Amino acid sequence: MKPAHRFQAEEISAGYEQHTILNDINVEIPSNQINVIIGANACGKSTLLKTMARLIKPESGEITLDGKAISSIPSKQLARVLGLLPQSPIVPEGISVADLVGRGRFPHQSFLQGWTKKDYEAVAEAMEIMDITELANQNIDELSGGQRQRVWIAMALTQQTDILFLDEPTTFLDITYQIEILDMLTDLNRKYGTTIVMVLHDINLAARYADHIFALRQGELIAKGGPSEVMTSQLIGDLFGLHCTVIKDPVSHSPLVVPKGRYHV
């Protein structure tokens, strides 16, 4: 089981150039759980994730890991605790699945040291978890979107971090693949205790898979907690300006948001 970490964002303000998106946000990530950030477009959910994953430098405030500011931790050392899968990584032309997955070992390797047994095991394990062992020798260009996404997650997994950030890991995928990816991430969390922090667009999938939800509106955190406590028609109204009814999902027993519209009231 992965060790517990205290990961906090303290009074974070962040944004792009002159445009501030997050205002004084305080977040503490519950360890060894699946955390999902939800909110409308441009509410700052991706910005929050990127700031916590140190892709964006906050204008003010501090991100801390076990009480230490992450900016003070050597970057390679931090990369062994904190992993990240961004929304659109770049595929080098002509790389094989196993090679790409192996690239995730970078923070564990030094210049002259070759591949160790540990490195191989990490790659094998990650490919096993994401069920891509059969694809290992194939070229990435030959894969479908869902398979590609599993390869990327496997690459993030070989980094063997305790905390994993994912920016909309299911975007552009068919519903089948969305479920498949989220099931695998759940496996990962239940089996290894990896703390998962992700942004999801689909609120019903968020409600189904999250242990803990962070709801963002216009750069402010307006609700947090377990899905069944947090996901009310009131909150969805506040977040998206949408009229809806929240019922119980007959399959997962989590909240299910049923939107209303002008034709369906």
Added chain:
Amino acid sequence: MPFLTSRSRERKKKDWQITHFPKHLTIVLVLSVVLLGACVLASLIFGARLVTQDQLIAGLFHSNIDSYGATVVRERIPRTVFSLCCGAALGVSGALMQAVTRNPIADPSILGVNTGASLFVVSGIAFLNISTAGQYIWLAIAGAMITAVFVYGIGSMGRDGATPLKLVLAGAATSAALSSLVSAIMIPRTNVMDQFRFWQVGSVGAGNWSAITTFLPFLIIGLVVAVLSASALNALALGDEVATGQGVRTGILRLIAAFAGVILCGATTALAGPIGFIGLLSAHLIRLVLGPDLRFIIPMSAVAGAIILTISDVSGRLIGSPGELEAGVVTAFIGAPLLILLAVRMKVRSI
């Protein structure tokens, strides 16, 4: 397509592998040694005067024999070594610039870095009366650096940062502007003009041992930095965000790698003049046969660059006989069509 779920599949034992050495590495290595030997030989033999086998052996191994042919061979030795060094430097410089900008058509000449180095050297000759290789080198590197920063700055303005197309446009525009400045400085000064007419085209013909010793420290520093940063550049190839997530400080890495690339091409330009397309050609060729791993692309681009430049030099001597055609002209003739081909083929896709 078979639908793979974690329940329905059979678990296979390990039948996959990580490519530690690219598939064709052995062939490429053998081929490079052969080609390297062949082009060194060709460089010693061919030219305005064709030397015979006896003269070649006399020139190389019997320093007591002073026939005309042997002397010709001895004079071609530093030229050959110089061309190998310059080619290696340009090859690595191109590979570095492609990796740093994540742009398959980056190259010192395309990004205008060479022209920036030229402008500084020409200005130095015209206004500061400098005349030694040691002085050229520093000016050229300064010019190369300022131009690199400038072009990257312009190229990354606007919404989606430094896209391949924008960088190439910025480089071409800067290059055009700077080369007209070079002409403006040179044309009214006949003495500078003479000194620089041939330099300006790019030639390794002036290579001598003193130029080589001036050049060597820059070559070594550049190569060492390039090789050391290769695995971090591999991470950068997956995108800035992935690289950051893997613990790479992308800003510092870019700075260091670009610095090495600029030193390499700046120093070459100072001594040999602006020779274009070697970086583009060699890095591409190597990526095509060895795949995307920069730990191999970078050192092998040095070998490929050395071979390509030396072949260009020799072909220039043969084509231009009884005089010679400068290597810079030859490389431009091969390189320009390749650039067009690449731009069309990948629709300026980023690597």
